[in-house]
Amino acid sequence: MAKINMRKMEENQSGTIAAIKVKGELGRRIRDMGIVPGTKVTVAGRAPLFDPVALKVMGFTLTLRNNEADFIEVEVE
Amino acid sequence: MEATVALAGNPNSGKTTLFNALTGARQHVGNYPGVTVEKKEGSCSHNGNQLHIVDLPGTYSLTAYSIEEVVARDFLISQKPEVVIDIVDASNLERNLYLAVQFLEMGVPLVLSLNMIDVARQRGIEVDAKRLSELLGVPAVPTIARSGRGKDDLLAAAVLKVKEGRKPDPLVISYGDDLDLALAEMEGRIRAQSFLTNLYPARWVALKFLEGDAQILEKGRKLNPELASSLEKTVHKVTDHLAKTLDTEPEALISDHRYGYIHALLKQGVIQRQYNQNRLYASDTIDRFLTHRLLGPIIMLLVVMGLYKFTFTYSEMPVAWVEGFFGWLGDLAAAHLPEGLFKSLVLSGIIDGVGGVMGFVPLIMFMFFGISILEDSGYLARVAYMLDRVFRIFGLHGNSVMAYIVSGGIAGGCAVPGVMATRTLRSPKERLATLLTAPFMNCGAKLPVFALLIAAFFAENEAGIMFAITIIAWAGALLAAKLLRSTVVKGPATPFVMELPPYRIPTFKGLCIHTWERTWQYIKKAGTVILGIAIILWAMMTFPSLSDSRAAEFERQRIAIAAEAPTATVQKPGSAQEDTGLSAAAQQLQDRLEAVDHAEAEAGLRYSVAGRIGTALESVTRLAGFDWRTNIALLGGFAAKEVVVSTLGTAYSLGEVDPEQSEPLSERLANSPEWSPLVAWSLIIFTIFYAPCFVTVVCIVRESGSWKWGAFSVTFNTAVAYVLAAGVYQIGTFLGGS
Numbered sequence: 001m002a003k004i005n006m007r008k009m010e011e012n013q014s015g016t017i018a019a020i021k022v023k024g025e026l027g028r029r030i031r032d033m034g035i036v037p038g039t040k041v042t043v044a045g046r047a048p049l050f051d052p053v054a055l056k057v058m059g060f061t062l063t064l065r066n067n068e069a070d071f072i073e074v075e076v077e
Numbered sequence: 078m079e080a081t082v083a084l085a086g087n088p089n090s091g092k093t094t095l096f097n098a099l100t101g102a103r104q105h106v107g108n109y110p111g112v113t114v115e116k117k118e119g120s121c122s123h124n125g126n127q128l129h130i131v132d133l134p135g136t137y138s139l140t141a142y143s144i145e146e147v148v149a150r151d152f153l154i155s156q157k158p159e160v161v162i163d164i165v166d167a168s169n170l171e172r173n174l175y176l177a178v179q180f181l182e183m184g185v186p187l188v189l190s191l192n193m194i195d196v197a198r199q200r201g202i203e204v205d206a207k208r209l210s211e212l213l214g215v216p217a218v219p220t221i222a223r224s225g226r227g228k229d230d231l232l233a234a235a236v237l238k239v240k241e242g243r244k245p246d247p248l249v250i251s252y253g254d255d256l257d258l259a260l261a262e263m264e265g266r267i268r269a270q271s272f273l274t275n276l277y278p279a280r281w282v283a284l285k286f287l288e289g290d291a292q293i294l295e296k297g298r299k300l301n302p303e304l305a306s307s308l309e310k311t312v313h314k315v316t317d318h319l320a321k322t323l324d325t326e327p328e329a330l331i332s333d334h335r336y337g338y339i340h341a342l343l344k345q346g347v348i349q350r351q352y353n354q355n356r357l358y359a360s361d362t363i364d365r366f367l368t369h370r371l372l373g374p375i376i377m378l379l380v381v382m383g384l385y386k387f388t389f390t391y392s393e394m395p396v397a398w399v400e401g402f403f404g405w406l407g408d409l410a411a412a413h414l415p416e417g418l419f420k421s422l423v424l425s426g427i428i429d430g431v432g433g434v435m436g437f438v439p440l441i442m443f444m445f446f447g448i449s450i451l452e453d454s455g456y457l458a459r460v461a462y463m464l465d466r467v468f469r470i471f472g473l474h475g476n477s478v479m480a481y482i483v484s485g486g487i488a489g490g491c492a493v494p495g496v497m498a499t500r501t502l503r504s505p506k507e508r509l510a511t512l513l514t515a516p517f518m519n520c521g522a523k524l525p526v527f528a529l530l531i532a533a534f535f536a537e538n539e540a541g542i543m544f545a546i547t548i549i550a551w552a553g554a555l556l557a558a559k560l561l562r563s564t565v566v567k568g569p570a571t572p573f574v575m576e577l578p579p580y581r582i583p584t585f586k587g588l589c590i591h592t593w594e595r596t597w598q599y600i601k602k603a604g605t606v607i608l609g610i611a612i613i614l615w616a617m618m619t620f621p622s623l624s625d626s627r628a629a630e631f632e633r634q635r636i637a638i639a640a641e642a643p644t645a646t647v648q649k650p651g652s653a654q655e656d657t658g659l660s661a662a663a664q665q666l667q668d669r670l671e672a673v674d675h676a677e678a679e680a681g682l683r684y685s686v687a688g689r690i691g692t693a694l695e696s697v698t699r700l701a702g703f704d705w706r707t708n709i710a711l712l713g714g715f716a717a718k719e720v721v722v723s724t725l726g727t728a729y730s731l732g733e734v735d736p737e738q739s740e741p742l743s744e745r746l747a748n749s750p751e752w753s754p755l756v757a758w759s760l761i762i763f764t765i766f767y768a769p770c771f772v773t774v775v776c777i778v779r780e781s782g783s784w785k786w787g788a789f790s791v792t793f794n795t796a797v798a799y800v801l802a803a804g805v806y807q808i809g810t811f812l813g814g815s
Contacts, residue, residue, distance in 0.1 A: 063576075
């Protein structure tokens with residue numbers, strides 16, 4: 001188990017959200033979509049220019065920009 | 078019984094589909110007061126009960142961060158609908174219940190619609206509606222909005238809820254010891270002083286103070302500054318404590334616990350899953366191709382080309398019908414109205430003006446039908462996803478691309494549906510920047526202007542010049558967007574956090590309703606504001622008319638020409654116009670008479686208000702190489718860009734030139750000493766960038782919600798155009814390019 005920044009996750013890699021280190025609107029939106037500590041996520045892919053990233057969370061697909069993913073720490077196997 | 082029912086739910090939960098299924102054609106689209114968020118209302122009846130249905134904006138939460146969420150919240154508080162139906166996606170319950178739980182915390186009378194229960198089943202998810210209903214204490218009705226299944230049960234549950242008429246107790250969720258303690262203490266004080274409790278439950282107010290909700294804080298400070306500041310002190314204390322002990326903040330803790338509550342709830346036998354939750358579905362397989370690194374952009378390009386082809390091929394005929402109808406109306410008026418100002422007003426002002434605008438209607442219908450397919454199927458979200466990286470550089474959003482393309486990103490679009498297409502953008506700043514810059518794209522009406530100038534000066538390199546014009550428009554729009562985003566629409570990027578909804582086949586009914594709504598809004602505008610502006614433009618180009626002495630002079634010339642001609646040919650040359658067997662002498666006579674008419678039209682135009690403005694501006698526009706003729710033409714282009722060509726024709730004494738057949742005019746320009754390739758370039762640049770046509774301006778006003786932005790786009794765009802055109806002309810002249 002290791003904690004890494006979400007930006008560093010590879011395609012198809014899974015992990016569990018450990019922390020969200022951002023306040024205000026961005027933090028709020030991320031959490032509203034179900035990205036809260038303990039949630040399992042899988043990187044489903046990246047856009048043609050490697051940004052944004054697409055995640056599978058709780059059975060749906062969510063997209064985030066890399067600079068937004070920077071605030072999310074993920075525990076990966 | 079009569080009651081108001083509000084429909085709420087996450088975007089992509091099938092809310093709009095359900096709204097359409099319930100209300101059918103009995104719906105009405107407006108705006109929520111003071112904001113540009115769309116408000117859809119409709120009605121339906123159930124067992125003799127009359128239900129007024131309001132579609133709230135789709136939201137994931139109920140914070141004060143986005144207008145949609147504030148609008149939804151305010152509607153619930155101020156209008157107090159008798160019942161709220163929350164549409165939740167049954168295949169995605171966990172996240173969808175997050176909003177439901179917030180409604181329950183607000184003490185809203187709720188009915189859950191477990192929508193897309195069929196999709197959930199396909200995905201191996203069994204939802205026990207009864208169990209969920211017991212645990213949450215609200216009715217939960219399985220539905221399939223696409224087919225209308227469960228609709229009646231849902232309405233029955235809603236009606237029952239209304240008849241109960243009991244205001245439910247707000248749901249109480251535990252937020253952990255630290256927050257619970259603070260909440261209880263704050264709640265007590267709020268209750269004691271009846272602080273905002275006429276509107277919201279006391280615990281909810283305390284919760285919003287802990288979350289730092291901007292709207293509630295402001296309301297509170299106004300109502301009771303003392304209590305507000307003491308509550309804020311408590312919040313500070315808790316916040317500090319949480320930061321020290323748990324390295325977190327109230328807002329984060331609250332959402333963690335809400336999700337925790339939902340998790341625990343679903344584990345009590347509500348949901349049974351056959352497969353791993355994040356397993357891949359058909360939709361994900363499609364995405365492997367449609368968002369593939371190489372294939373994705375290629376397919377996207379093909380889809381966009383397809384949209385264009387579809388729109389312009391199929392709208393060609395109906396556009397021709399509409400134009401034909403107005404042409405017929407014009408002929409009818411021309412034949413029956415007495416000669417004079419009134420006739421000119423009806424013909425050139427009203428029929429040409431409104432006809433020009435109505436000519437767009439089929440185009441808008443087809444364009445929006447196409448866009449609705451892309452939107453409802455889920456593809457548009459993928460386009461945004463693929464292109465966001467590029468558009469973000471310029472302070473825009475991935476979704477901006479659609480507005481640009483529709484406006485003429487591939488030459489030949491139209492800025493009117495383009496500006497209207499910005500509605501798919503949920504980020505207010507990015508949206509404003511997009512709708513202000515989309516008119517820079519080369520719409521179909523600018524093309525005749527380019528065609529005229531290319532034929533006159535660059536005939537040997539048509540394709541190359543057209544390509545350059547497209548690139549210039551894109552570069553200009555993106556850079557202008559960047560400029561706007563760092564000045565007048567400054568602000569950090571709105572978070573992109575966006576759902577990629579599963580691919581779905583759109584319903585035909587949904588597509589038709591979608592298309593009709595936008596078309597109808599456009600038609601309504603055409604009937605009012607646009608008619609007024611068309612008349613003003615007509616008046617500017619007509620008044621004041623030539624003085625009697627000058628008109629008499631033209632009349633004398635005509636008489637002199639007629640007198641010279643042999644008598645046989647003089648017989649009514651006017652009516653002989655359409656005869657094919659005109660003798661050479663008669664033809665010559667007619668040409669000479671027409672030349673006088675055209676000279677009079679030129680003189681009249683120059684003498685009119687528009688002409689005077691054009692002449693007065695000459696000293697300024699000389700810097701860009703434009704004389705008074707070009708100025709008037711550009712002024713006329715405010716009505717519609719192709720009018721530039723016909724007005725230029727009048728100004729050059731060629732009569733009104735058909736924009737589709739401008740060879741005589743382009744010859745004239747090519748041979749004129751006042752013109753050069755450099756002037757042509759300057760005019761091309763100016764045409765790309767200057768004020769959008771007034772139909773677009775009206776749409777900008779509508780979409781931005783303020784006349785201020787309409788006025789801004791006229792002045793800003795014209796300023797940009799002038800600076801660029803003058804720059805090109807001056808540098809070109811300096812380098813000896815003329």
